[in-house]
Amino acid sequence: MTVAMKTISVGIDKSDINDLPNIYAYMGYMFCSVTCLFGPWISFKDYISIRHVANQDKWWILYIIQYALLSFLFLSISNCWAQWIINDTSWKWLLAYKDALSFRMSHYFISYIASSLLLLGGFPFALSTIVKPLQIELPHSLVHVVICWNVPMHFWLKTCTIKYLGKFGAVTMTYLTSALLHGLNFQLAAVLLSLGFYTYIEFQLRSLLANIFDACIASKKCIKAKCTHTYNTDNSWWVFLTNVMFSGLSIFHLAYLGLMFDTSELQETGYSYIHTIEKWSQLGFASHWVVFATYCIYFLMR
Template sequence: MNEMMFEDYDYEDVEVEYADYYEDDTYVMPDEESWKDDSDEQTVDPFTLDELYNYCIIPTITDSHKHLIGILSWSFLFLLSSRTFRIPKVLIHLSSTVSGGALLWHMFDWRSCLMGGLFVITYLNLLSSHFVLRRWRGPSCFIIGVIYLIVCEFWMVNPMWWHAFRGIQMVILMKLVSVGYDLDTSQLKEFPNLFEVTGYTFNPGTVIFGPWIPFTSYQNVLSPLKWGLKWVLKILMNLSISVAFLIFSTCLVNWLIPDNSNRWFIAYRDALSFRSSHYFVSYLSEVSLNLAGIESVSVSKPLKIEFPRSLVEVVIYWNTPMHHWLKTYVFKPSRVKFGPFAAIIFTYGMSALFHGLNFQIAAVLFSLGFYTYTEHMLREKLAVIFDACILARPCKSCKHRKKDSTLFCIFVNLILGLVTMFHLAYLGMMFDSSSQMQEKGYNAAHTLKKWSTLNYSSHWVAFFMYVLMAVL
């Protein structure tokens, strides 16, 4: 194959990248079991709107504001301390570090030392590889950081604690690895000093939920901020959307699709609830980023995911900053050495590793790797056979005889889009509201049991598509 998914994507409207999955890793939703009957055998009348408002929506907002106020307040305090009047650059970076450190301590108390430990060992490795080896800065940071994460996950940290903040560790590691790779490729001309790196790593606008931003974007904090009504309205709009997705995920989805529904409706409900919690975090991360005075980033695009053209686009728009990070620092270097298909598998493997050594996440990501590769290649072959715009991404300028607006292309893209929605329901169904599972992470038995209830149908469909792709 000549051009693969990660190579063809357009980032003109996205300045930076993604940090996948800080969403449910760093924020624990209120326990839905507290407002649902514990007995599977007993039928419970659905809540009225008034009961839903009083017993779910209000408690959800009340419980969540404790964390949200801290994140938004420290981001705004950093903005006020660094951008309202001119101060030396070193004080700006120091303010970023102190604000982010205070936020981490506010949310995780002494456990925030684990984030500091990851920074220390990775930064020391970055120093040694830069001044001693003068190469391999990115790969060495990646290796030493992953070893630290594995040791923490299996031997040092309570699983419930680790599940709560492993997303933060992932963002920290992504930042330091990107600095190393940018030095290797001369994207950064000079080695940033300690104040610059700590300010970048622990900036309050990105340290909790992300998103990942490159070091060059962080340096915008050194420039005067353009205050204005547009800036304020954007913050308020994104905050409102974020809270709306939180309420929808925690309360409304289970009210609209009750437990006595068809198993496929329940699968779609659980997956939709999980996706909505991700949208909550994505929009909240945009708010914190703007409040910290850093250039705005589009993290996720829910409409592109809920009404998809293809799984390839879902992968892109799920978290565009992290996707860009994976493409730049994992896929491209590995493709040169191993080829496109192996690079895709390696990229999804690294994404799974960054999210923690968890069977559930690994199973979903490796399935996505196989699904997206199959879909991309099948669509590419069908586009040639039918001379039609039915690629995984819309054609920008092509010589296909049948354009996107033709009835044939609309029909094919609609059918494959529905297949994508089917895959999303199947892959996301195990991210349910089992509170004990959520606190520790989902194991292999939980994942396979969930998929077995649907007879592994999505994997069979993907296998059929692969066979069809292979024979064409």
């Protein structure tokens, strides 16, 4: 997946200026030992820059230790603490949240290991941020979750695949591309495309509500110093409550979608479409019904 992203980014970046890299620089970029194992994607420009610029500051070894400790903390939560705190006899929605939480924590583990390797490889600290766990676990919106899940991949999708598409086309292409890069199967496609529609509908509805009420309740947070809304969390309790409600709704959707990535024996051979349908049917397809209702509200209001 990382090699495919690198190839596409080089092709797009160099197509306009007709300045393709030489074979040695290209192969070094493709098979960079720092990013081959766990990723993430880095641009060719950033890769070349480490040959000519000293990017490390004096605290780089402390950052590596911090990332390594955090990665193993997330690993322990994924494999031990989550299973211990929420046992198998709990309410079905708690079990769904547990499976989704374990999956997210394993993703944080891999991401922080990758960040450590980036710093060891001489890349600057500014490029080492791959995931933002706090903003995923306590999300302002699903849009923020998508951005914070894999920051380099979000940047790659934004700059390399959706330059000339409208909002809906951009969202659809983003998740189709992501599904293809992850290895297209029914489970991944169902989760990613569902997430794509979720984020699009949420973005449209919250933008509409923000305009109607002149309130800071859109999917993307305003920078406090630049917020132009009349009502915000500092002067209106209902704005704060509305954002909290949407955050709770995002956590609900994440539990539903993350349920697919459980720890059953099927994960070794790959999940079939039957497994996906059965998992969601156990929860009554509740999240999809909520999104459908959300879209109906948006359709009637616009």
